[in-house]
Amino acid sequence: MNNKKKILITGSAGYIGSCLSAYLEKKFKVYTLDKKKQKNFIKKNKKNFFICNLLNKRKLEKILSLIKPDVIVHLAGKSTVNENIKKNKYYLDNVQATRNIIELMKKLNIKNIIFSSTAAVYAPKKNKIKEIDKLGPISSYGKTKLKVERLLNKNKNIKHVILRFFNVSSCLAKPLVGEFHNPETHLIPISVFKALKGDKINIFGKDYPTKDGTCVRDYIHVKDICIAIHKSINFFKKKQNLTINIGNGKGITNREILLNLKKILKKKINYKFMQKRKGDHPYLICNISKAKRKINWKPKYSKVINILNDEIKWSKYLIKNKFIRKFANVQK
Numbered sequence: 175m176n177n178k179k180k181i182l183i184t185g186s187a188g189y190i191g192s193c194l195s196a197y198l199e200k201k202f203k204v205y206t207l208d209k210k211k212q213k214n215f216i217k218k219n220k221k222n223f224f225i226c227n228l229l230n231k232r233k234l235e236k237i238l239s240l241i242k243p244d245v246i247v248h249l250a251g252k253s254t255v256n257e258n259i260k261k262n263k264y265y266l267d268n269v270q271a272t273r274n275i276i277e278l279m280k281k282l283n284i285k286n287i288i289f290s291s292t293a294a295v296y297a298p299k300k301n302k303i304k305e306i307d308k309l310g311p312i313s314s315y316g317k318t319k320l321k322v323e324r325l326l327n328k329n330k331n332i333k334h335v336i337l338r339f340f341n342v343s344s345c346l347a348k349p350l351v352g353e354f355h356n357p358e359t360h361l362i363p364i365s366v367f368k369a370l371k372g373d374k375i376n377i378f379g380k381d382y383p384t385k386d387g388t389c390v391r392d393y394i395h396v397k398d399i400c401i402a403i404h405k406s407i408n409f410f411k412k413k414q415n416l417t418i419n420i421g422n423g424k425g426i427t428n429r430e431i432l433l434n435l436k437k438i439l440k441k442k443i444n445y446k447f448m449q450k451r452k453g454d455h456p457y458l459i460c461n462i463s464k465a466k467r468k469i470n471w472k473p474k475y476s477k478v479i480n481i482l483n484d485e486i487k488w489s490k491y492l493i494k495n496k497f498i499r500k501f502a503n504v505q506k
């Protein structure tokens with residue numbers, strides 16, 4: 175029991191962090207950290223939860239010295255893509271926060287970090303995106319994530335795995351825990367929640383050069399994300415650095431998401447088309463061959479029917495327990 179690896183998850187009160195901490199709990203000795211408390215969705219191990227802003231380097235040093243984790247899974251960050259948010263906020267929570275972690279890792283001799291990067295670091299492309307494809311983030315979010323990737327690449331005495339997530343979606347079924355952004359900006363949770371309540375869903379743009387005129391995205395089930403992180407923890411045995419895409423490897427249009435939802439719920443889905451949004455690309459699909467090759471990972475739970483069915487369970491739970499879900503005017 176005592177020789178279980180110690181894993182520290184930053185951003186553990188967020189969507190992926192709360193799923194991951196539940197998923198890894200039995201496999202490792204898991205410690206969690208966030209600047210805010212998690213909503214009361216799952217039973218938490220209070221002893222292993224640290225409330226700490228990563229910008230508070232002194233407090234962070236105390237926590238890291240106490241835990242001495244074998245691996246840090248760094249999920250904390252400002253993750254909404256919204257150019258109305260001040261650039262400095264992205265810089266602080268994404269770049270400066272990670273710089274603090276890296277400096278303390280060096281000081282305290284902590285060797286391994288997994289960093290949650292994003293598809294937003296790439297320049298737009300119609301075909302499936304490979305890791306060697308052109309980088310060219312346009313959002314402040316994407317730019318700061320790329321800065322962090324470069325920081326990690328410069329620090330040779332720390333081993334890293336950089337995971338470029340595509341559109342993470344759905345929930346962990348056992349224990350039931352899922353996405354609860356405030357406000358929510360992602361298409362799947364918004365569509366499922368609104369469809370269950372009979373509310374109207376906004377779809378942005380209908381004349382993209384895609385098969386049905388709506389944007390194509392690559393949705394990956396959060397359980398597959400947890401498995402990819404687990405496999406990345408094991409990859410540190412190889413003492414190499416790694417940057418890989420983590421996605422479904424298949425694209426689906428916004429309209430197809432709604433058609434699948436209609437089939438599952440057996441009801442009419444209300445939606446309306448809105449103006450295209452600046453910065454939305456028609457296609458965003460990833461090539462996952464490198465993840466298959468390097469960490470022996472491929473998606474198992476990411477068929478659209480599975481993603482939607484699990485998200486329906488989660489949305490029904492939120493509705494039943496009267497959790498108020500707020501929606502932004504934007505949707506990714």
Ligand SMILES: NC(=O)c1ccc[n+]([C@@H]2O[C@H](COP(=O)([O-])OP(=O)(O)OC[C@H]3O[C@@H](n4cnc5c(N)ncnc54)[C@H](O)[C@@H]3O)[C@@H](O)[C@H]2O)c1
Nearest residue numbers: 185187188189190209227228249250251253267290339342
């Ligand atoms: N959800 C997706 O589809 C997706 C896609 C690509 C990449 N990612 C990346 O994965 C990571 C997790 O995503 P998520 O959807 O769970 O995000 P989230 O917004 O739900 O969670 C992020 C958490 O980080 C915490 N945090 C932010 N700044 C902090 C700081 N300075 N100190 C301590 N805690 C801080 C927040 O309180 C929040 O709980 C993010 O880094 C995001 O950029 C997510």
